[in-house]
Amino acid sequence: MAEPVLQLEDLTVRFQLKRGQLTAVDGASFTVHRGETFGLVGESGSGKSVTARSVMRLNPSPPSEVVRGRIMFEGENILDKSDSGMRELRGKHVAMVFQEPMSALNPVYTVGAQISDALRTNMGMTKKEAQERVIELLALVGIPSPASRFKNYVHEFSGGMRQRVMLAMALSCDPTFLIADEPTTALDVTIQATILELIRSMIERFNMSLIFITHNLGVVAHTCDTIGVMYASHIVELGSTDEIFANPLHPYTQGLLNSIPRLDTQQKFLTPIKGLVCNMLEPPNGCKFHPRCEQAMDICTQEIPQMKEVAPGHFAACHLHN
Ligand SMILES: Nc1ncnc2c1ncn2[C@@H]1O[C@H](COP(=O)(O)OP(=O)(O)O)[C@@H](O)[C@H]1O
Ligand SMILES: [Mg+2]
Structure with missing residues (x-):
């Protein structure tokens, strides 16, 4: 083990x-x-x-x-x-994915901005690096057209897609x-x-x-x-x-x-x-x-x-x- x-x-x-x-x-x-x-x-x-x-x-x-x-x-x-x-x-x-993504994601920021902010704070990335990484992450969790979805707000995603966004956010800092x-x-x-x-x-x-x-x-x-x-x-x-x-x-x-x-x-x-x-x-x-x-x-x-x-x-x- x-x-x-x-x-x-x-x-x-x-x-x-x-x-x-x-x-x-x-x-x-x-x-x-x-x-x-x-x-x-x-x-x-x-x-x-x-x-x-x-x-x-x-x-x-x-x-x-x-x-x-x-x-x-x-x-x-x-x-x-x-x-x-x-x-x-x-x-x-350690990262956490919650039951209700609406309560964990901020409705007033775009999904891209939220995840990139976390990346810039936690990983010290530049704006451009963070943006590229977020698009990569959205693609990784199976969100279609990630580059354009970057600019969407949470309410513009369906339930399953929101859960994917949460997972992308959780994975963004490479948790163990x-x-x-x-x-x-x-x-x-x-x-x-x-x-x-x-x-x-x-x-x-x-x-x-x-x-x-x-x-x-x-x-x-x-x-x-x-x-x-x-x-x-x-x-x-x-x-x-x-x-x-x-x-x-x-x-x-x-x-x-x-x-x-x-x-x-x-x-x-x-x-x-x-x-x-x-x-x-x-x-x-x-x-x-x-x-x-x-x-x-x-x-x-x-x-x-x-x-x-x-x-x-x-x-x-x-x-x-x-
Ligand atoms: N913030 C809170 N304030 C008061 N009681 C709480 C709070 N969070 C959980 N509890 C109580 O703690 C117990 C366990 O809750 P919880 O861990 O949420 O259960 P589960 O996730 O298994 O459904 C419940 O009785 C719940 O009412
Ligand atoms: Mg519970």
């Missing part, structure tokens, strides 16, 4: 809100190696975006606060970095690490597939590491090497994609798998997981999944299960496996 690039160790992020205290990420630990694609999967509200934004230090603070843990990136704790150190990290090493937070969720299915394929080809071409975030386990089946399943602020299962699909250990992962169409099993029906994600301001005691779990035991209502290596490299936090 290649060397570790990003290591989350016991990351715990809490929001102090008027309505009360909310732990959005609780004790999350995982490692992403060079060239690896890591899928972070879970229903909406499970803490995926807060985890991702912690790596970029983009959670609003206050109300959020990292109360425990470390985020080691290439051997240094991101949480100890100065603001200028963070700007350098975001500009040159990309975080894509539900980059295809807002798109229709055929365009989703194209964008996914595009991200994959960029990852391979530039030997980047990737955290790919999605609520749809089906999306990561063919794209990710490793999967972390998140439920109500906890990583509940962690392992290689093959292992997770062949031998899911946590009832939540099993539930997610039963709710997506699969070609690799004799599945006849899709069964959604019953119930809803708990209220994160008043989560249940014990395992947060127990109110929805068909296999819940007494201990599940009282004790939070710890992550345990059940098979080599395959971890689960579930009392069934203790």
Whole structure:
């Protein structure tokens, strides 16, 4: 296995809100190696975006606060970095693609001007060099007539094209690490597939590491090497994609798998997981999944299960496996 690039160790992020205290990420630990694609999967509200934004230090603070843990990136704790150190990290090493490009791209500047500005600031390019590089990048992500598209505003692009622009922007500084937070969720299915394929080809071409975030386990089946399943602020299962699909250990992962169409099993029906994600301001005691779990035991209502290596490299936090 290649060397570790990003290591989350016991990351715990809490929001102090008027309505009360909310732990959005609780004790999350995982490692992403060079060239690896890591899928972070879970229903909406499970803490995926807060985890991702912690790596970029983009959670609003206050109300959020990292109360425990470390985020080691290439051997240094991101949480100890100065603001200028963070700007350098975001500009040159780690880039992020968001679900909604309209909120990340500025509507009042042309797409070309935005990406070239970033290039001139982060890479010290001249105006002309930056412009040439942007046209190259737009072509790379498959935008037709990139030289004339350079002068367009975000609203002049379709949803799929905007996501390509976001990707071009993210790639502009030659990052070694990309975080894509539900980059295809807002798109229709055929365009989703194209964008996914595009991200994959960029990852391979530039030997980047990737955290790919999605609520749809089906999306990561063919794209990710490793999967972390998140439920109500906890990583509940962690392992290689093959292992997770062949031998899911946590009832939540099993539930997610039963709710997506699969070609690799004799599945006849899709069964959604019953119930809803708990209220994160008043989560249940014990395992947060127990109110929805068909296999819940007494201990599940009282004790939070710890992550345990059940098979080599395959971890689960579930009392069934203790
Ligand atoms: N800026 C914020 N202010 C208050 N609560 C937030 C904020 N961002 C996220 N949360 C809360 O943190 C929890 C995790 O959110 P999030 O990471 O966005 O989930 P996901 O990306 O998995 O859908 C949710 O309960 C959400 O309401
Ligand atoms: Mg999210």
